[in-house]
Amino acid sequence: MTLLNETHDPSLRSWVDSANQEGCDFPIQNLPFAVFCRQDEENAMRGGVAIGDQVLDLAALQRLRPFIGLAAEALEAASQPYLNLLMSMGPSAWSALRLALSRALREGAEDAEAFAQCLVPMAEVRYDLPCVIGDYTDFYSSIHHATAVGKLFRPDNPLLPNYKWVPIGYHGRASSIDVSGQAFHRPQGQVKAPDAAEPSLAPSRRLDYELEMGILVGTGNELGAPISMTQAEDQIFGLCLLNDWSARDLQAWEYQPLGPFLAKSFASTISPWIVTLEALAPFRQAFTRPEGDPAPLPYLDSEHNRAQGALDIELECCLQTAGMAEQGLAPQQLARSNFRHSYWTPAQMVTHHSVNGCNLMPGDLLGTGTQSGPLPEEAGSLLELTQGGKQPLKLDNGEERLFLEDGDTVVMRGFCEAPGAVRIGFGEVRGTVLPARRREGE
Amino acid sequence: MTLLNETHDPSLRSWVDSANQEGCDFPIQNLPFAVFCRQDEENAMRGGVAIGDQVLDLAALQRLRPFIGLAAEALEAASQPYLNLLMSMGPSAWSALRLALSRALREGAEDAEAFAQCLVPMAEVRYDLPCVIGDYTDFYSSIHHATAVGKLFRPDNPLLPNYKWVPIGYHGRASSIDVSGQAFHRPQGQVKAPDAAEPSLAPSRRLDYELEMGILVGTGNELGAPISMTQAEDQIFGLCLLNDWSARDLQAWEYQPLGPFLAKSFASTISPWIVTLEALAPFRQAFTRPEGDPAPLPYLDSEHNRAQGALDIELECCLQTAGMAEQGLAPQQLARSNFRHSYWTPAQMVTHHSVNGCNLMPGDLLGTGTQSGPLPEEAGSLLELTQGGKQPLKLDNGEERLFLEDGDTVVMRGFCEAPGAVRIGFGEVRGTVLPARRREGE
Structure with a gap:
């Protein structure tokens, strides 16, 4: 530590x-x-x-x-x-x-x-990319995001029973991760409207960003040798910004029962700069749980983690539409949030990931999941900001957005401030949506 | 082709x-x-x-x-x-x-x-391992497996509405894949009995194998450039056997809403020998769907795939317990199945995987999912053979199994036979369950 x-x-x-x-x-x-x-x-x-x-x-x-x-x-x-x-x-x-x-x-x-x-x-x-990313895992560590998204699907029961016990995560696609500046074609995939008899192949119409942190694994562990909480922080080389682009319509149709697949694997973008865990030392905070929530199981708990396992990293997400770029307008801030709201710390993610013996390798990327804060305006995705694509977001230049349009550029930034410390930043992660490619024969 | x-x-x-x-x-x-x-x-x-x-x-x-x-x-x-x-x-x-x-x-x-x-x-x-496996994807291509497993969770509605349209798959963990001979410690993880108030950390008690084929990607595609059905088979270098070990109790507690994670990432074992698609040419079969099932969407369909997209690969799964090994008994066959029963062909898996622009890389591994056949005795996992861990499987030496015990060795084999062709085989994939590691302080 x-x-x-x-x-x-x-x-x-x-x-x-x-x-x-x-x-x-x-x-x-x-x-x-x-x-x-x-x-x-x-x-x-x-x-x-x-x-x-x-x-x-x-x-x-x-x-x-x-x-x-x-x-x-x-x-x-x-x-x-x-x-x-x-x-x-x-x-x-x-x-x-x-x-x-x-x-x-x-x-x-x-x-x-x-x-x-x-x-x-x-x-x-x-x-x-700063390293060869062998495996990419994406967690779901913001309870505010999980609750907001859960509400869209299950209004009466937004948070599943495992959420407060298990650092929920899933394996992601490593090959389609690129560094800031990534421009990618709007993905196509199977979509099915609720009232449609059959699905069809179409470009996603519910393309979204996800405001995340990325954790870069350092030394890693041997297969079969779990990493304990006391060892976990020594396994973390540093953190970066991560935009985990998501096609919500593809996801809705494909994700049962095995989770997100093509809704996520078309592109993920990270910031070039990896801020080391050592540099983040002045911005540590106590890791606490809301009153009444269960304590983490012993294997996910440590005194050090309770005392200073959380990281105070202020995050912001901005959008620059093609129209704004033409008008010479800077990206407009859509939301701010902070990684300190995460329901699980980086150390807990590392420890949980390896508790079954899974080997983490140098350069592996762990996404934290969308870092939405407790307030609605601190949401880390358009899905949340537009209430599931129902409430258009009005932009300062008169445009509106439910989801991302072709030509949109999303810019995420992160920085740390604390009394008695010098402010440090993560730079930015930037990515642009290109129009869907035409298919053969179109 | x-x-x-x-x-x-x-x-x-x-x-x-x-x-x-x-x-x-x-x-x-x-x-x-x-x-x-x-x-x-x-x-x-x-x-x-x-x-x-x-x-x-x-x-x-x-x-x-x-x-x-x-x-x-x-x-x-x-x-x-x-x-x-x-x-x-x-x-x-x-x-x-x-x-x-x-x-x-x-x-x-x-x-x-x-x-x-x-x-x-x-x-x-x-x-x-025959190659650096950058990404590992696991499909779910046996409708018989999906139905049998679905029945255990949803007796009235075993097959989800997307199954016959989408080649369901999820990202798997690449780092924990090893070659035949892999011996791994029984994974521990969070488990929660239905009647327990809280989960706890424990070694899996519902450890299972999954009888799969692995597809090794050849040339691959650029990010953003989907592979069409006419190009798909040229992207396949060859096939191997794959045992995708699974901890059913970990999976049951963790898998909602993002799919299997630690239940799968502790070990996956492939056979050393990769049989090229060219070698499999004499064992191609017509790809057909049961009467009344929807035809694949056009992007997953081709005349060639209909005429000869399926592969007739006979599979068997055998178990040698520690007791059998001591008694000098050979592994006992638990089930036979055949890859020709797959609801999706390798070409369809490749095409679907890349339809959103996801880039497949040389050496990527696509698991086919458990290849259970239409008959109950053709099940590719213990979960199915024991009706969800309820009906003990009686072994010839008097032992019984619901799930795998420490010291069990699972051996899978595959081969192809056809009139006018010389039989070819895949060799075997073999793996052994070691006892759970003791945790610090135990």
Whole structure:
């Protein structure tokens, strides 16, 4: 488990000026990892760390051999085109690298001039997935989302009996995950209107986003060796933003009895920057349950988790329609929420996932499920904001939405603030809906 | 789509004598692929082809540079520690390699003496997974299984309304798939008896096997580019046997509303040998639906699929208890079934999977779901054979089973027979249940 250390010191400032600006997502206290290259490069993906409006090129840094010991080993791993090796090295390696980077980027750092040669402006880079994602699991950890969605299907009985006991999750599709900027064709699939005699193949008309966090697994576990709550946080490399696009009409027709399938597997988008669990240490909160709710079963409980298992991460979801883009309007905020409302903590998700012996691997992605807050306006999906597609959402430019239209771009952001800590951010995850592809013969 | 050619000629015989014996799984008409090494070798996995009771070492063969053109390229890919590259090359490469191997292994082949140096007795090898399995999807394609299981939950309404329209499937866990010989600890998880006030953590007491086929994806498709029925069979590299172990009690408590999760992700076992779709050409059958059932939607229909989309693969499932092993008794057959009963063909599964644009990747595994036949004794799981764990199954040695006990070994086999064709087999997939691991503090 991660404690506060010198890298969190709020008085630290970087020799990269932009990192010291108020409201910057990437001050020296953050130091998230991504995989990137310059926009004009091919086959040159490598690890990078965000600092202000710059990316510190870890492959370039590595060539300077600036660190020794574990930090040097971790830097070498982090300079690769995928971060799986870094992720597999565990918290002491991550922590050594973070400390070395923090010292290298601080005001007054000895070799700042040499390190400055390793900076690339963010405006000039493109990103790739930070790692090979072997398996993707999506949880359902917001009780507010589960209740709101449950109400649409079962008004009298919105929450199923297992919800408060089991961190509900399901296996997702790894191949269709891409990094921020993903543009995908509106999926087609079988849909059946309640009054239709038969289903038909059609482009989804109830296309939605889901505002989620993604948890990137670090070292992982051997098959058959469950991860206990005391080990769980050491298994988490970091968190990112995740938009788990969903086709609600496909889902309604296909999901019984084995769960969502094609309604989810056409695209999922994550932010490029992985904020380490260590960077999130100042934003931990007590994990509590509403009065009267059952305590987690012992295998999902620990004193540490109760004391500081929750993470205070403010989330927002914005929409920019094609019309807004044409008019030069910025994305409009649809909702805000916060990951601290989650009914299960990241540690509980990791522990539950492996309790049957299932092996988690470095780079595996755990989605938290849609993070809706307790208030209706804190809903993390259009399904909730429009009451199941019945109440149009009025946008500032006069447009309306029940679900996503072609040309819509969804932008999600996340950041952390706490008294006595420097604000850190996740950057953004952005994705765009393209029109459905025409089928052969159309 | 694969037609009969000289490699299927029933009069072909191999200079490897054991391949010509009646009832052999691996005659020269089969030529399935696996990844193997000698039992005493480390870090030496490479591709192999089964011939009689021997494995043709493709890395050794490759060093002889016996082929030219596409067959040579395919052989190089097939000699790697994973077959993903071979799988990505597509049907013309697979077919060229098969033809070259068939000619090399035939009676009278010119360089038989040199090739014989590349044989390793099966008795002396161990296997690994044939490929990196990026994503694993499990379908539910036996209407007999779906009906039998549905009856246990909903006696009056066993089959859900979508079943005859949608090839129902769900994302599975890739990391816990292993090759035949897998021994795994009985999974623990949350269980809740109907009359219990609260769930508890316990080892599964309703551990089951599922008799399935696995479909290995070949070339795959780009994200956003669905695979049509006319392209679908060219995407299939081959088939294997799959035991999709299931913890029924974990499943009952966790599966609403998002489907099976930990009830499945603790272990899945596949056979080492992948029988190519080309080898299965003589065992194709017409794909028909029972009178009165709806025709597949046009995107899941093709003349070729109707004429010969089904595969006649005889399946059997056997159990060897620890007691039987001690008494020197062979595994006892519990059930036989046949993949031709499947309500959906492999081509339909591939096409449906990608209709939303989901990208299939070389080496992805599609499970067919439990292949129960129309008769009760053709059930592919204990859940069905014991009527939901109520009717004990009496074994020949006097033991009884409702579900699997510690020490039980499940062995599944598959083979194809047809008039005018030489019988080919899949070998076996074998797995063993170990006792639950003790938890910390027990």
